[in-house]
Amino acid sequence: MILEKPILNYQYISRISPSNFTALKGCHYKFILNKAIGGKPVLPVSIHSYKGTFVHRILEHISLGKIRSEEELSNYINNELKIINEQILNDGNSIYIPLHSKLKNFGLLKIKLKRFLIEKLKSKNPVTGIQFSSEKWYETNDKLVGGKIDLVCEYSNRIEIIDFKTGAITDELLDDEGEKFKEVKIDYQAQLKLYAALFHEQTGKKVDRLFLVDLQKNKYEISFSFDECNQLIREAKKILMRINEEIATRIFLANPTIENCKFCLNRPVCSYYKKSLSNGLKTSDIIGRIIKSQKFLNGNVSLFLQTQIGNVTIKNFEISFFESFNKAIGKEIIIYNVQADKMENSFLANQLTRIYES
Numbered sequence: 001m002i003l004e005k006p007i008l009n010y011q012y013i014s015r016i017s018p019s020n021f022t023a024l025k026g027c028h029y030k031f032i033l034n035k036a037i038g039g040k041p042v043l044p045v046s047i048h049s050y051k052g053t054f055v056h057r058i059l060e061h062i063s064l065g066k067i068r069s070e071e072e073l074s075n076y077i078n079n080e081l082k083i084i085n086e087q088i089l090n091d092g093n094s095i096y097i098p099l100h101s102k103l104k105n106f107g108l109l110k111i112k113l114k115r116f117l118i119e120k121l122k123s124k125n126p127v128t129g130i131q132f133s134s135e136k137w138y139e140t141n142d143k144l145v146g147g148k149i150d151l152v153c154e155y156s157n158r159i160e161i162i163d164f165k166t167g168a169i170t171d172e173l174l175d176d177e178g179e180k181f182k183e184v185k186i187d188y189q190a191q192l193k194l195y196a197a198l199f200h201e202q203t204g205k206k207v208d209r210l211f212l213v214d215l216q217k218n219k220y221e222i223s224f225s226f227d228e229c230n231q232l233i234r235e236a237k238k239i240l241m242r243i244n245e246e247i248a249t250r251i252f253l254a255n256p257t258i259e260n261c262k263f264c265l266n267r268p269v270c271s272y273y274k275k276s277l278s279n280g281l282k283t284s285d286i287i288g289r290i291i292k293s294q295k296f297l298n299g300n301v302s303l304f305l306q307t308q309i310g311n312v313t314i315k316n317f318e319i320s321f322f323e324s325f326n327k328a329i330g331k332e333i334i335i336y337n338v339q340a341d342k343m344e345n346s347f348l349a350n351q352l353t354r355i356y357e358s
């Protein structure tokens, strides 16, 4: 099916959140587009984003001391799966339901959660006597920067902020001598520092330590100073002001690079991305004119496109696509999320593939 693009309705942005601060710096337009289409992404979200939400919730329950045995863990897992499956259904992504059987290695994920719990139970720190707040909203007094903090632990002698991550927390980099070293991702560092500043502004209390924790219970501490945290808040507000100026003037600061665009789910409505794709930006999307389509005995349909790199074939479409492809012969389209096939200029459609008129 060739889909129609949603209409853009540009709207002013009232707030910036720490979790998207770095992405925003990379491309202002990403944020503007998200608001202009009402927050529902144009391309389907990956199953890993649901996995992340699910794991995140379980880690929080464990850290808050709500789960104290393997039996309780099992109950929480079943309950959270129910909640996330409902959310998936509401989002219109029924291909991911039921999540536990659609995710690869769900059994392994459960083992990791169990290990996380066991480590937590072994921890010498008693859960009592600490004031926890989880998933609580913190914002600046003018409400221009705000976000939910995973976990704030207030001990008698210190305050810690903890943020859970389900993917890799560090990037592997090279130093001046060409030696590899690992560093906590810059966007995560900025996110935590912004949280520290938000917490301080809202409560008047100073945070002592910032941590990122992964599923293996690796704990990464972020060093910070309050000056740099406050500087980041000022920077976030400046970006927000700039973005709203761009919306007013309709002169947008878009930055279509592979790095910025590869995970942007609003690529189909971004004219800057389309231009870059036409100019040869290499991604998992293909722009071209439909030459023909072909139906095979096994029920699969292939599409033939004339593109910049020559004629290409995209295989594996369902039979229901055949008629709409035939009607669109000669039209320029963009096919999003295809995989390279073994043969040159041949690609495979999958369940995340979507087609829009260019």
Ligand code: SF4
Binding pocket: 027, 029, 030, 031, 033, 254, 255, 256, 257, 260, 261, 264, 266, 267, 270, 272, 273
């Ligand atoms: S597709 Fe790329 S350039 Fe367009 S909004 Fe997304 S990140 Fe920015």
